[in-house]
Amino acid sequence: MRHVPPPAEELALLDHELARLDARRLQLLSRRAWLLSVLRAPAAAPQPPRAPSPRSYARTAQAPVRTPARGTQNVLLVLGGLLLAVAAIAFTLFSWGEMGIAGRSAVLAVVTAGALVAPALLLGRGLPSTAEAVAVLALLLTVLDAIALHAVAAPGTDGIAFSAVASAVLVAVWTLYGSLLGRLRTPLPFAVVAGQFPLVFTAWAVEASATGFAWALLVTAAADVAVASWGRGPAVRVTAYTGAVLTGLISLALGLVLSVSADGVSGAVGPGALLTAGAVVAVAGAWRAPGVTAVLGGVVGGLAAVAAVGGVPAAALPWHWAVLVYLLCGAALSAVLRLRVPRPVMWGVLGASASVVAGAVLWAAPVVAAALLGPASVPAGVWSGAPGGFRDAVGPAVPWSGSVSAPVVLAVAAGLAAALHLRWPRVLPEKGWRVAAAAGTAVLGWGAVLALLAVTDAPYAVAVGVELVLVAVLTALAARRAADALAVTCVVCALVGALGAGLLALAAEPATHAVSVALVLLFAASAAVARVPAVRSVLACASVLCGVAVTCAVGASLGWSAPHTAPLVLLVTAATVLLGARLKEPEVALPAELAGAFAAVVALGLSVTDGPFLALVLGLCGVLASATALRPERRSVAGGLAAALFVAAAWVRLAASGVTDPEAYTLPVSVAAFAVGHVRRRRNPAPSSWVSYGPALAMTMVPSLVVAWGDPHWLRPLLLGVAALAVTLAGARLRLQAPLVLGGSVLALDGLHELAPHVVQVFDALPRWAPPALAGLLLLAVGATYEQRLRDARRVRESFGRMR
Structure with a gap:
């Protein structure tokens, strides 16, 4: 019995055979053309065309007959x-x-x-x-x-x-x-x-009203949703989805405007019904939609439902309470977790809920910011006396009458985050989501307490105490946690809260001392028991910085000026030097020592206006750097720093004392330091010349150079130039960096000082076109020998690098 293929299969077979015949015909025509060319021009003897390989022939036979380019046809x-x-x-x-x-x-x-x-x-x-x-x-x-x-x-x-x-x-x-x-x-x-x-x-x-237009658009969007859900062909569905999005969003926007601008409950009922219908249409369109479209439909439906339900009672309330109503409606959307809806739609509705909650939190955020940073804007000044209430210490940063609901809003948001952390592990099985919810709970709860202090105008002492307790709770949580989002959040909130408590305590002197000392002890104790080294290092640095605040407050209480307070601040640096020597963890010791170095910088800044005290502070910093250099792992950095600080202290002391001949003071010290460095280098040639001879040379040469620039006589610059030349030659002969660089720099600057008047006279005598011409000739010369100059510079750098 003969098999008769179906029409589609038979058509494919016919196309295949026709393609094979066309390929064979093309091959024969090509061969014929070559033969004709051979007969017409026998002397040229052209090469025959390469016959198609069996594989290419098979591909040609199997390919369907191609029609002309569809692009040209469509155009x-x-x-x-x-x-x-x-x-x-x-x-x-x-x-x-x-x-x-x-x-x-x-x-x-x-x-x-x-x-x-x-x-x-x-x-x-x-x-x-x-x-x-x-x-x-x-x-x-x-x-x-x-x-x-x-x-x-x-x-x-x-x-x-x-x-x-x-x-x-x-x-x-x-x-x-x-x-x-x-x-x-x-x-x-x-x-x-x-x-x-x-x-x-x-x-x-x-001539319908705005509500009538909105309903007309919404019904049109509903029809588009129906077509998009059950229409035939992708073009129809895409067009219908596009129309539904445009008409639906315009309708919902009109409904939202009408709901928000309603005069009362009765005026908000109509827009509420419109928004409710819009939410139904959006969810219905998202129910059968794919992927992202379903999520977006869930978001739109959830937001429309919140506006519909919340807009009716919100029309009869002030705006700050209306925010709370919308927040509660947004929180109610979380009930979608208990319904059997498509997962993309569920995520969209949850996204709408999160958006509403985030908007309410952003509305309440200025109250928290004012509670933390408001004391910095109070014009009364530091230690002007304890205010009567919290608002007096914060100042009129925000309109408090319109922010009464801010603590409630933040508390509700914190409760939602806590419920997400505790009760919905099946919906959010990943541990990261639960930890993020816990972090959100901590932040929102902390902000709710601060906002409550502000809106209730708590007594000043109560506000200071509550802020300290919040910092203590946050640091305790951070110390007990592992390295996760909750620990980082608690540390950040504790640091910001400590800043806010410190600013709040500036209003009264006893409060300043109590808060700063309490923060030092609190951060130090938390750093000692923290489980994570990163958290421990951050808390240790915070304790050091609070210690700086303690010493500054003590100096101010004693009536000392800023330069007199500077040595007291160095006690914090000394404590970090001792602490760094005892700590066994480098990841904790190094940040603490760097914080102590910052305290030393603060001390230098305080003493910069008084020369003798600046010299004293520089010398004490040199002592502390020398103590740090006793540890082998810090010697390479702290040793050179100590020498530089000692030299700078000597210079500042000489300048503050009005010494016009510094060599009488610096030269003996330089000779002694040079002898010590020479002995050390003979015993151990490993240290560089900067450590062995740099302080000794700089002790005398730099102050002499400074004095020589203002000396109108010739003897000092001459002697300094001769000494610098000798040091430079010695550095070049012995291949030592420090003598070469210091001696060469001092020699060049001293020579420039002596030649400056003559150079000025020469330039005054030259015509104005001469300097640009000379500069152009120099650039041409350098450009012509650019590669050679690069090689010379590379050789000089390599030779300089081999020096010690």
């Missing part, structure tokens, strides 16, 4: 359709009046009917692209027919009302036409586009 069809459309519009608008009414009707009827029938014939002849182009022209002609019908048959009717009826008729006609000719892809999407206008035009025609 031609689009241009043709566009020209026909322009011609039809021109005929309707400009040539219409030259014919009678019977002729006009006959022409339009014949052209439109022909354009509508032609696609069916073209589809039957296997020309789908041409059929699509003609169908688009036909659809345009139907629009022109509607315009002509209004101009001829009903010129006195309202244009908007006629447009509403005409658009509805076009929707029906295009839908029927697209259903009958199912192979056409354009009529049904065009019908969806036309469907956006009937209800809007109707509302416009009847």
